[in-house]
Amino acid sequence: MKEKSALKNLAMQMAASCLKPVNGFPFRGMYGGIGQILTFHRVIPESNRQRIWSNSYLEVTTGYLEKVIRYYKSNNFEFLSLDDLVSKGFNMSRKFVIFTFDDGFRDNLTFALPILRKYNVPLNIYITTDFIDKKTILWWNIVEDVILQNDELTFEWFGEKIHFQCTSPTEKNNTFGRIHSLIQEGTHLTIYDRALMFCQIFKVDPFSSITELALSWNEVRQLCNDKLVTLGAHTVSHPVLSRLSDEGALGEIGQSKRRIEQETGKEVKHFAYPFGGKKEASLREYEMARQCGFDTAVTLVSASVLREHQNMMYQLPRIAVGMSMDEVTFDLLRFGVIQMMRNDGKPLT
Ligand SMILES: [Zn+2]
Structure with a gap:
């Protein structure tokens, strides 16, 4: 004090x-x-x-x-x-x-x-x-949930194999930053479509988060x-x-x-x-x-x-x-x- x-x-x-x-x-x-x-x-x-x-x-x-x-x-x-x-x-x-x-x-x-x-x-x-109208994908919340529920993530992203270890809080935060960049700054498709693709890979309803939160x-x-x-x-x-x-x-x-x-x-x-x-x-x-x-x-x-x-x-x-x-x-x-x-x-x- x-x-x-x-x-x-x-x-x-x-x-x-x-x-x-x-x-x-x-x-x-x-x-x-x-x-x-x-x-x-x-x-x-x-x-x-x-x-x-x-x-x-x-x-x-x-x-x-x-x-x-x-x-x-x-x-x-x-x-x-x-x-x-x-x-x-x-x-x-x-x-x-x-x-x-x-x-x-x-x-x-x-x-x-x-x-x-x-x-x-x-x-x-x-x-x-x-x-x-629940038309928005709150993808950053979905990415967070996927990372918090898993200790590692392996997936294919535009032909490239991606692997993240996300066991510790630091790893989880770092993984979030990397996936955030993949979706936000990627050059293929639009942000919306890349977010949709992430949801499809991890079998998450893309509109679940907006339905719950809006x-x-x-x-x-x-x-x-x-x-x-x-x-x-x-x-x-x-x-x-x-x-x-x-x-x-x-x-x-x-x-x-x-x-x-x-x-x-x-x-x-x-x-x-x-x-x-x-x-x-x-x-x-x-x-x-x-x-x-x-x-x-x-x-x-x-x-x-x-x-x-x-x-x-x-x-x-x-x-x-x-x-x-x-x-x-x-x-x-x-x-x-x-x-x-x-x-x-x-x-x-
Ligand atoms: Zn705003």
Whole structure:
């Protein structure tokens, strides 16, 4: 504990030194901004189940989520929905935080919502419609299960004989990395077809994982009728939008909005760009989100929301939250130090 508090003091000293006014502009205001939009994906119960390390970075436990909520409560942040952000017109009396969850995982309903309800925190979920239609192969989960169930794997991959020893946790993690590369970076066929091929080799139903983990349309409707929940769109198939033609990208954005509206009977006013970095979405995509009639669109550029974003509602930054972030990290985020470092000192992104 002593070490942790020493580390915290050091971090706060660093933060304080970074926050001194420079040329009359207080860094704190520039980088800390007026609020933060946080990004989560899955929320899972505490468990001792063995995991592949790189697969768990999109998950937080229920206990961790509760700690994050308590952190922002204790620092007097106001918890807003995306609709609140629009209706308040950036006129907030105190700093705000918005909790968003991407893709449409069932645990958002079963595990996240009860915790958020306990603290009266609005839940904002961006839906990828192919997730709900169970058309996506969550191949990284399937590869994980296959590796955890076996001590060695031998298979043929485009004519080459592949063998992996995967007995120890290190071997299992290394094997995951190798198979991940085979599927993600292979040159034959598409990623989807290579994932399908892996499932065929190991006789796994390619849609078993998505069926288990993604929300159903009935569950989406249930969420939609909850006063604490705001639904947003996150494309049809979760592509890298910048790689698509104008027609293709506009179709992905617009069709996801229309589909969710048809299924729920309510207007969808918010959008999240898949992957969300500047390489995946920039000016063309921001304009498309505006054309499609959304009120807001969020990126995954790691920055605070600044007052200037009121005129940049289709490129609102978000901060991805992972279990490795401790209280010191959140302190540094609150003061804008991490945002400053991640954005090469540029305050506005
Ligand atoms: Zn996503």
